[in-house]
Amino acid sequence: MSAILDAVAEQRLPAGAKLGEQALSDLFQCNRANVRRALATLAAQNVVELRPNRGAFVVTPSPQEARDVFQARRAIERTIARQAASNAKPDDIAYLRENILAESEAHRRADKPTELRLTRQFHMYLAQIAGNHVLERFLSELTMRSTLILGIYSLSEHSCASEAEHMRIVDALEAGDTGLLLELTDSHLRHLEAHLNFDIPQTAALSLQDQLFRHPIEA
Template sequence: MTPVAQALAACNLGDMDKPLETIIVDSILDAIADQRLRAGTKLGEQALSDLFRCNRAHVRRALATLTAYRVVDHLPNRGAFVATPTPQDARDIFQARRAIERVICRNAVNQATEQDIADLRSHLAQEAAAKGQGNRPAAVRLSRGFHVLLGRVGRNPVLSRYLEELTMQSSLIIGLYASAHGTLCAEDEHARLVDAIEARDPDAAQRLLDEHLRHIEAGIEFGDEAPPTDMLSAVLKRS
């Protein structure tokens, strides 16, 4: 096995009914979350095409999605690479998230239905299961999914679109720079936020959201980086 098939080898590609582009995107994000795919790693179209046994059009669409969300940098005449966010990038992203998600929280308190609360609690159960199994990629992905779901509950599609982009960039930063063994958030942070929304308490929801995001940001350490992985087949493998 060559060194982007081994980093993706441990990825759970999950629902094979998903569009192939989504599977490629999720596999790359999972490998980043598990700290097997490093900043600066080249994402070669042909290598990914061979790895996922698909044509390059699928790969281009997947890379275009990741580029649009600024998880991948596309350099003219060089190709696509895992983005390398700076400490200032991280600060800017989390500041933007706090501003946007405060409004989303207030909207959610005012507009959440019983079904919305049930959906959020169902998502919490999936997060707890992933953490209990020690599945870091799934935990990071589900943590992002919780905030995306919260954005939908807030029923402002403009803010929801911005949040989707910011959470994907946050997942990149967390995957690259947060401790591989540390807890990214307290077990009950999301649960207490849902409790506040269900209790129709906007002040508590906004406070808990702010504390949650600051806690995540505080766990990010921009120290010495591992060298980029040069070969996709070492970290990505389609099962």
């Protein structure tokens, strides 16, 4: 299950990809009953869609679902940011800055899977600082679905703009400027949503094995 989640989070496993029980059983050398249980768990997390008589597929968010996801993220991440502003320690600030530097380096190497993982990790670490485990679980699902949405509808490749926005968020967090922190968090998410194009869905055509286990491109 973790391999599937990692592949989705790094856009190696795209929306709409078929997850055949026998193929997964062969890849992971386990019986199909275990595969079915794992797929049911992923379906409960809204990562996989189970279609009667057709099997399991990575979910394909509709344009309306995409808008709903980003609306939910703005509401949740504003609350997370407000709570993080009260809880952030110097070690937290240092960790977030290191994460951004690693994100920038992955972008320089054209290592998209690592860059996507670090981008998601940035938002999830802010949720950890906030200390609300319920919101953290909600955000985990929403950021996973956001990755799928960006993989389908994004107008362009991820750019260094995201790292610059992350850095400004950390600057506001360190300064204790809650008002600016909330404004930057909201504008960052709106910026991501503004770069979606719902008219031209994108697809990928890798084998299931390549999607799950393909290594990042080395510079």
